[in-house]
Amino acid sequence: xxxxxxxxxxxxxxGEVAELIQETPRVSSLALEVPDxxxxxxxQHVDVRLxxxxxxxxxxxYSIASPPDDPRVILxxxxxPDGEVSPYLAGEVRVGDKVEVRGxxxxxxxxxxxxxxxxxxxxxxxxxxxxxAMIRHHAAAGATARVRLLYSSRSIEDVIYRDELARLAxxxxxxxxxxxxxxxxxxxxEGYARRIDGEMMAEVAWPRKDSPAVFIxxxxxxxxxxxxxxxxSGYDAGWIKTERFGATGG
Amino acid sequence: xQQSDLKLDGNAIAGLLREIFTMEMTNAESTxxxxxxxxxxxxxxxxxxxxxxxxxCPACEQVLMRIVQGRGRYWIxxxxxxxxxxxx
Numbered sequence: 001x002x003x004x005x006x007x008x009x010x011x012x013x014x015g016e017v018a019e020l021i022q023e024t025p026r027v028s029s030l031a032l033e034v035p036d037x038x039x040x041x042x043x044q045h046v047d048v049r050l051x052x053x054x055x056x057x058x059x060x061x062y063s064i065a066s067p068p069d070d071p072r073v074i075l076x077x078x079x080x081p082d083g084e085v086s087p088y089l090a091g092e093v094r095v096g097d098k099v100e101v102r103g104x105x106x107x108x109x110x111x112x113x114x115x116x117x118x119x120x121x122x123x124x125x126x127x128x129x130x131x132x133a134m135i136r137h138h139a140a141a142g143a144t145a146r147v148r149l150l151y152s153s154r155s156i157e158d159v160i161y162r163d164e165l166a167r168l169a170x171x172x173x174x175x176x177x178x179x180x181x182x183x184x185x186x187x188x189x190e191g192y193a194r195r196i197d198g199e200m201m202a203e204v205a206w207p208r209k210d211s212p213a214v215f216i217x218x219x220x221x222x223x224x225x226x227x228x229x230x231x232x233s234g235y236d237a238g239w240i241k242t243e244r245f246g247a248t249g250g
Numbered sequence: 251x252q253q254s255d256l257k258l259d260g261n262a263i264a265g266l267l268r269e270i271f272t273m274e275m276t277n278a279e280s281t282x283x284x285x286x287x288x289x290x291x292x293x294x295x296x297x298x299x300x301x302x303x304x305x306x307c308p309a310c311e312q313v314l315m316r317i318v319q320g321r322g323r324y325w326i327x328x329x330x331x332x333x334x335x336x337x338x
Contacts, residue, residue: 106276107264107276107277108290109292220256241292242293244258244261
């Protein structure tokens with residue numbers, strides 16, 4: 001499966017929307033059934049292409065949220081107000097609609113359950129999506145690696161997969177989840193309530209001697225800040241893999 | 251929008267590179283022709299806000315690769331990369 005997932009010519013395929021999940025007011029997940037899906041790795045993405053009636057095409061990349069253990073391809077999409085693709089995928093699309101996808105794509109930002117180094121996952125906003133595939137894969141495969149997630153969101157309403165993360169962390173002592181809310185937080189909030197900084201990173205991250213594997217995903221500035229904080233704290237840059245999404249037009 | 255928001259990384263062109271090279275390229279190691287630093291293609295800086303794709307070295311900002319598509323063809327300038335090492 002892994003071999004099929006990384007080799008071969010990319011072709012566009014039609015996936016059928018089997019389920020829609022409203023994750024937050026602005027974020028939806030689409031579970032796609034793609035015939036002959038070759039399987040994927042946690043952290044990979046797909047390209048999605050929409051074609052208008054006049055033939056105009058728009059293409060975007062979306063991370064896969066479902067683990068390799070799930071035959072469906074779940075995409076979690078944040079609706080960007082001026083976007084060309086995301087308002088359709090996270091708003092207009094309906095169960096039974098068909099969407100053109102190609103993939104899985106990417107072999108750099110991937111994690112497999114056989115790796116037992118402690119794992120540090122750092123997510124900014126919808127950067128949680130490929131990291132969630134890793135967390136779900138970890139749970140489904142019963143992986144032994146210890147995992148810490150630091151997840152930055154604007155407000156509690158913007159936290160994607162909030163209940164599922166709480167449930168998974170409660171069920172597995174090897175997974176711990178730390179949230180920080182940067183814009184507003186509810187009364188009695190016990191998590192962090194500021195942008196990520198060195199103190200927070202020192203509290204959440206594995207000690208340097210554990211040589212952790214690190215995956216950081218989020219907006220460009222977030223990724224660069226998180227990565228620089230870890231390198232300053234003594235992490236080897238080679239332990240850190242990053243994936244940035246910028247203002248690509250959604 | 252800030253300039254820094256426009257900087258992506260090699261993961262963003264993984265699909266395009268697979269289209270061209272018909273293999274997974276984000277794991278390939280590229281040696282910068284300018285500073286000699288080696289980075290995985292998934293790690294290099296990528297700008298899509300140009301008539302084509304511009305790929306730069308994250309260490310010294312030298313242009314590593316430019317890709318332009320049009321009229322059913324690709325034009326690929328690899329002159330900034332000294333070496334691409336990938337799994338056979």
